[in-house]
Amino acid sequence: MAEGAAPQARRRILAGEAGLRLGAAVLALAGIGVSTYIALAEAGGGAPVCLAGGHGCTTVAQSEYSHLAGINVAVIGIAGYAGLLAAAAVPGDAGRFAGLLLAIAGFGFSAYLTYLELFVIDAICQWCVASAVIMALLLIVNGTRAWRYAGAELASASPR
Amino acid sequence: MASRKEEKERLRRERLRAEEGERVAQRRRRAIQLGSVAVLGALVIVAVLIAVSQSGGGGGSTDIQGAADVESLLQGIPQRGTTLGEPGAKVTIVEYGDLQCPVCKQYSETVIPDLIKGPVRSGVAKLEFRNWVIIGPESMDAAKAALAASRQGRYWTYIELFYRNQGQENSGYVTDEFMTAVAKAAGVPDLQRWDSDRASGRWDAAIAADASEAQRYGFSGTPSFVVAGPGGTQPLGTPGSAAAIERAIKAVG
Numbered sequence: 001m002a003e004g005a006a007p008q009a010r011r012r013i014l015a016g017e018a019g020l021r022l023g024a025a026v027l028a029l030a031g032i033g034v035s036t037y038i039a040l041a042e043a044g045g046g047a048p049v050c051l052a053g054g055h056g057c058t059t060v061a062q063s064e065y066s067h068l069a070g071i072n073v074a075v076i077g078i079a080g081y082a083g084l085l086a087a088a089a090v091p092g093d094a095g096r097f098a099g100l101l102l103a104i105a106g107f108g109f110s111a112y113l114t115y116l117e118l119f120v121i122d123a124i125c126q127w128c129v130a131s132a133v134i135m136a137l138l139l140i141v142n143g144t145r146a147w148r149y150a151g152a153e154l155a156s157a158s159p160r
Numbered sequence: 161m162a163s164r165k166e167e168k169e170r171l172r173r174e175r176l177r178a179e180e181g182e183r184v185a186q187r188r189r190r191a192i193q194l195g196s197v198a199v200l201g202a203l204v205i206v207a208v209l210i211a212v213s214q215s216g217g218g219g220g221s222t223d224i225q226g227a228a229d230v231e232s233l234l235q236g237i238p239q240r241g242t243t244l245g246e247p248g249a250k251v252t253i254v255e256y257g258d259l260q261c262p263v264c265k266q267y268s269e270t271v272i273p274d275l276i277k278g279p280v281r282s283g284v285a286k287l288e289f290r291n292w293v294i295i296g297p298e299s300m301d302a303a304k305a306a307l308a309a310s311r312q313g314r315y316w317t318y319i320e321l322f323y324r325n326q327g328q329e330n331s332g333y334v335t336d337e338f339m340t341a342v343a344k345a346a347g348v349p350d351l352q353r354w355d356s357d358r359a360s361g362r363w364d365a366a367i368a369a370d371a372s373e374a375q376r377y378g379f380s381g382t383p384s385f386v387v388a389g390p391g392g393t394q395p396l397g398t399p400g401s402a403a404a405i406e407r408a409i410k411a412v413g
Contacts, residue, residue: 047380047381049380050380057380058294058380058381058382059294059295059381065213068209068212068213069212076209093190093194096194097194097197097198100194100195100198101197101198101201101202101205102202104198104199104202104203105201105202105205105206105209108202108203108205108206109205109206109209109210112206112209112210112213120296120330121295121296121329121330122295122296122297122330123294123295146191146194146195146198147191147195150187150190150191150194150195151186151187151189151190151191152187
């Protein structure tokens with residue numbers, strides 16, 4: 001009886017983690033969708049369409065800060081979200097570590113871009129805000145995953 | 161016998177509890193290690209991204225480029241106020257632009273020269289530039305500097321030269337030195353008068369009216385164009401080519 005308790009506990013723990021991994025994957029896919037739209041809209045020298053009108057998206061898209069070393073920031077966003085999607089798919093501490101690292105970096109960079117929108121460019125693009133919110137949610141999900149489940153595989157050790 | 165069995169069971173439970181406690185402690189240690197490394201790694205990534213983003217700043221050069229090109233492009237075409245071209249031209253092309261806008265710069269170097277060499281030089285149409293200030297306070301300073309040049313017949317020269325020397329938006333490059341250097345290169349005859357004109361509040365109402373006008377047309381960004389003539393008015397938005405504007409000129413002319 002006792003020999004089966006630890007693997008059962010481990011299965012229970014990992015089943016709880018599966019929900020968080022699924023949530024992270026869904027959020028990452030949403031992030032890929034938003035970033036891809038921004039990148040495609042800007043590809044021809046245009047800008048994403050602000051849903052409530054206004055020209056915030058155009059102003060932000062035309063800003064020098066919309067590119068980083070010649071690469072559209074939205075393309076960097078797609079890469080970041082793709083990494084987060086991969087991290088959600090990878091089990092164990094490797095996936096937890098990668099997810100947390102990318103989510104903190106993504107959130108930090110989103111915060112910097114939001115600061116630029118508010119105080120330097122003086123315009124807000126709803127699509128960038130949407131991406132920043134998705135990144136904040138990904139930080140919460142990946143932070144919870146890492147904190148609750150880091151080292152969960154240690155629970156598989158059989159009692160002596 | 162029973163008490164020995166109970167004692168054995170008690171010890172076993174204690175051992176399991178201790179092992180479980182150790183496993184929890186191990187997991188907490190792992191979480192803290194993982195979190196610390198992730199935070200440090202992420203900080204490095206964000207610092208690098210911000211450094212690259214900020215390294216693009218600069219501008220403010222007083223070494224103005226393109227004066228000869230602009231001079232030859234505008235040579236012999238009348239400039240009156242904010243208008244370039246024959247005052248009697250039947251068609252008016254209005255551009256709503258922001259002097260800091262990079263797409264407007266592209267238009268200034270590709271689309272506008274075709275219009276100037278074609279319908280404007282031939283007297284079919286005249287061009288008017290209206291300042292739609294959307295990028296930031298530096299755009300407002302630049303707009304007033306250009307409008308001040310309009311009082312001395314150098315508005316379009318100023319605008320075209322500004323675009324050819326445009327820096328990164330809101331990076332602090334639109335300094336008094338930069339604007340003065342553009343005015344000098346544009347051949348503004350009386351720089352002292354230009355300097356006091358750009359500082360006056362006389363342009364505020366006109367700039368605000370231009371912005372309202374662009375918004376009334378429902379434009380979503382700069383540059384946006386309107387072509388008006390005897391045959392009507394065509395708000396084009398950002399048309400993408402000189403050919404699209406020329407088609408509108410034919411339609412309303």
